[in-house]
Amino acid sequence: MPEQRVITAAQAICEATDIAMAADPSVIVMGEGVADPKAIFGTTANLLDKYGADRVVELPLAENGFTGIAIGAAINGLRPIIVHQRVEFCLLAMEQLVNNAAKMHYVSNGAHRVPLVVRMIVGRGWGQGPAHSQSLEVLFAHVPGLKVVMPASAQDAKGMLLAAITDDSPVVFIEHRWMHYVKGHVPTGNTPISLDGPAKLHSGDDVTVVSNSYLTLETIQAVEALSAAGVQVDHFDLRVIRPLNVTAIVESVRRTGRLVTVDTGFTTYGVGAEIVSRVMEQCCLQMKAAPRRIGLPEHPTPSSRSLAATFYARSPDIAATIAETVGLDAGRVAALREQLTAGRESVPLDIPHPSFQGPF
Amino acid sequence: MPEQRVITAAQAICEATDIAMAADPSVIVMGEGVADPKAIFGTTANLLDKYGADRVVELPLAENGFTGIAIGAAINGLRPIIVHQRVEFCLLAMEQLVNNAAKMHYVSNGAHRVPLVVRMIVGRGWGQGPAHSQSLEVLFAHVPGLKVVMPASAQDAKGMLLAAITDDSPVVFIEHRWMHYVKGHVPTGNTPISLDGPAKLHSGDDVTVVSNSYLTLETIQAVEALSAAGVQVDHFDLRVIRPLNVTAIVESVRRTGRLVTVDTGFTTYGVGAEIVSRVMEQCCLQMKAAPRRIGLPEHPTPSSRSLAATFYARSPDIAATIAETVGLDAGRVAALREQLTAGRESVPLDIPHPSFQGPF
């Protein structure tokens, strides 16, 4: 049955775009590479043939300009989806996003809408190094007026993109490069998933863990191992980093008294800092242990795999941090680390899975 | 005696630049307006006459380009000070700052240095509204490789700028527009103040308060009123938001068990979030009250003074929040509010002091 079909998140993103374009002629896709044979890692595959060059608009190299062009078109009623193959390229468009996209509705006292989706890819791998593998979601999440979402599964990739396209506010849709490979059971048809907050992936009373994007997959592994080891995690996939809805997370920490955040960006001034602060403002005196944050250390991404090895947290590190938070003894923490590391030696650390061909 | 002379922070910034240019011929100033009669609110006054157009370089309107030009010149040994009259204009240069300035030293394995100072003005007032009065310091503070400082006094404005100019790393030097008017006893001569962390402004055991930039001045008022009311605040002026040094703050909260942060930007994903998280990671179980954050609410800056009135925290709000944290009863909180509000009615909320002429 169709519900059981398995597709990748990349295919899910393409399918969502296709469905939205079929449903609404005002939806267009614009970006560098959206109409080329590689089709943004396959996420816009075949759309050119199906909808033509007026709706799948290949662009000159002008990130700031085309973002503004999309905003202008959106004010006049189109629903552009623009794509940045790397978040680094979108840094050229910060002024347009922060001053125009985010504020147009507010400044016009509600008269103007900017139904814009800004897809961008963050992430890692294959020694891409300092300027091609950052995760800078906070730069967007800090700005009122933007919505910022980070799906972690194929289902969410499709459903949340469908919701983003029909949203009348600008939505920054952040795809981790390695999330593209993730497979899942994705329902067919026009099935939006609302952008209303985190999703509970595992229930437990020992500790609350909030992860996002690709690291949610590493965290799931950690949570399963911990569960087997008798530690029950209340695990949330954050999904929507702006507007931030922490109600369920706060309720959870009230119960567990423990919090660990796991995100794909830099720890300092990162997503985890806001989660921790929101929770502490309400649960500070009920905490059984200090909150912990897992994120990227205080330096740029090195290219060499020997240097990048320690840069990214993986399931063993995540499990160990959670285990320490609930007070497991050193021996059991080490055992968890070992168990989760065991499966992985065969796969190099700079690729998501063995079938990978490279380069990205 | 010279030590007792009083000058404004704007004059102090100009003096620091003058001293640095006299001391080192590789120091140059570049920006839109640095050589015009208004001289960036007077902060580059007379430098053109004294050092000529080769060293005080008026620029075309090209923020991204001139930031990159300054980076290239810096790699080759110059020490450019570039100026953005509003942080909003610097959003056009994010790519250059995040990818090139911040990472050049790291990627070159230490071979290249970017001794660049990026002055930018944040702040508020005179109905400048959504696109001319933001405080976006976190966008820079999130990026390893940049240093980000926010002086709150005339003394720090001079000393920290002198230190920034001789620093071999890129330093984002953020000036609150209203800080320019602040007067202080500023020593003459080449007197750098190191960029090593927060400054303790008031000692107390009841609560730790961390403020930055212009809001440090509002906080000082609040701290004095609280002191008179018997609440002793351990008050830190943050000064350096990257690299972030929280040692003294953590030590303080260990003692007080209470923390309030006050910053000029948006609360969500803001400076306060990182302070709270760093402190909670170490002091969570010693807290006597939940931490509180004071910052900007979740919407853009409205122009109309009736709407902007509630947008910015002022000493009465700051005092009230601190008082609540230490558990003063509602009556005494209200009294503090009243007392601190009393002095202010005469001055409109959208200007820093009565002598203001406007527009900025």
Next chain:
Amino acid sequence: MNTAPQINQPQQAAFSHDLYRAMLRIRLIEEEIAARYSEQEMRCPVHLSIGQEATAVGACAALRRNDQIISSHRSHGHYLAKGGDLKAMLAEIYGRVDGCCGGRGGSMHLFDDAAGIIASIPIVGSFLPLGVGAAMSYSYTKQDRVCIAFLGDGASEEGVFHESANFAALKKLPVIFFLENNQYSCYTGLSDRQPDRPLTDLARSYAMASEQVDGNDVIAVYEATKRAVDRARAGHGPTLIVADTYRWREHCGPNYDNDIGYRSMAEFESWQQRCPVTTFAARLKRDGTLSDAAEKTLTVELTAEIAEAFAFAKASPFPDPSTVTDHVYA
């Protein structure tokens, strides 16, 4: 100066009279803003376009009501020339609830959807791609509309101008880049910011049509813009119009600033003698199109309209502080 081809004599007289009226109206409105600014009731930065009325009026005269414009920090003239609501503009500058932005934007964010004024955006150059995007929406939906993006000489230095122009030329979009060259960016002259060549050369990078015009001659501006609009409607793509003109008052604020030393009194006076409003009035009188009496009536009528609009703005209530959180998200 010959007149726009499709207009016969009587029409032409009425047309010229309308152009004159529109310029005089902008002049009187901005002079009133300047006169009242020191009351400190208009508590936001204002960038007056006094001296530049012919560019706004001549350009917008070539547009239809459903055509659009987009502007920048110095937008009063464009807003009024395109038919923007005067009361909503003044109420906005006064920060009142009846302002076009409900007081949220101030002088630098004027818009009027009914009149086809998309937005005014005070980040230099930032509005250019939005104008191109508007034009893209017409082509996409097959609407016969044109968008004029008004930019200053300084805005032409921003990279986004290049990106916007390249895309507009590539896709042959119905957008006009109307460059008001008032010779200065704030207090810095053009020759300190760009190499010496005609600004129309900026169009050559993109094989774009361009035209140089006297920005103080409203008829010349109208005709040049009309040609560009006709090209745009015919699907021949964008045009760069460079109109030389001059800002009389300080860059930002109500006063004169010829004393601060960035431009000479002689330069200022030479431009003042070429005042777009009075020179056109003189021409109309020579033609017999405008009588002293008619001019007086016009002034009286406009002065009354303006006084009423200011009264309206000052009587308009301030927005309710409790609404400040509205419309963050649509």
Next chain:
Amino acid sequence: MNTAPQINQPQQAAFSHDLYRAMLRIRLIEEEIAARYSEQEMRCPVHLSIGQEATAVGACAALRRNDQIISSHRSHGHYLAKGGDLKAMLAEIYGRVDGCCGGRGGSMHLFDDAAGIIASIPIVGSFLPLGVGAAMSYSYTKQDRVCIAFLGDGASEEGVFHESANFAALKKLPVIFFLENNQYSCYTGLSDRQPDRPLTDLARSYAMASEQVDGNDVIAVYEATKRAVDRARAGHGPTLIVADTYRWREHCGPNYDNDIGYRSMAEFESWQQRCPVTTFAARLKRDGTLSDAAEKTLTVELTAEIAEAFAFAKASPFPDPSTVTDHVYA
């Protein structure tokens, strides 16, 4: 094709031989990278310049050792032509401690200060203002140096090109914008990204000197660049050189990609027939400047150098993970 004026015949022969050697060397090095890439020991993206050797070699031949260049993602040819250290380049691509960045940058961040290679920066256009800033530093310190900023046809679309060119022209800086027009940005042809006109028109916006040249003719490239360098040294400011050439391999990676449908096999073959290396070899043989024997020796010699450099790179240790936090701040 006549030779550079100031070079006499025997010098010319030696000079031509050097140019040929430099092109062949780049070709052999990049072919070796392509051959070994599938070993997955070079674990970073590589953008090969096979087919574009004449632009890098001809341009750098017009520079002195203390002149500088700056490049982008496709920098191997520029780096080698300017005299960058081969072992440091390969060790960098292999992610080893002896790499020019100590393994921190990979193929997209090559630099060599001793050889005047400022940096390679993989954000398209981002390197342009850095090159202009380098030139500004020469003028400021009165050094007789020139900087070449190599950009692709795609990079010319970025706003920062416009901002960089305007400033360089305004200040008459000794910088050369060397545009390698290989007709594509990734898999999108020039005509899908820019209006139809010569790319040299981009210089007209800034009254900048410009020259169009056959990018597969190393002598023509050398001479055009030499003229630009002479202008720069004489204080006449920047030049835009547009050199038409062609990338043979896929945009990123070691393979051919003529099968994926963005360009025709016929187009590819027509360019391959105009191979900058073999056509120049043929010319030198016609001139009698190069013998089959000499060519064989050269190839043998280069092959040995390359084999040794690869061996060095693969033998070089990986950087010590404990150093990963070094050099965040100076």
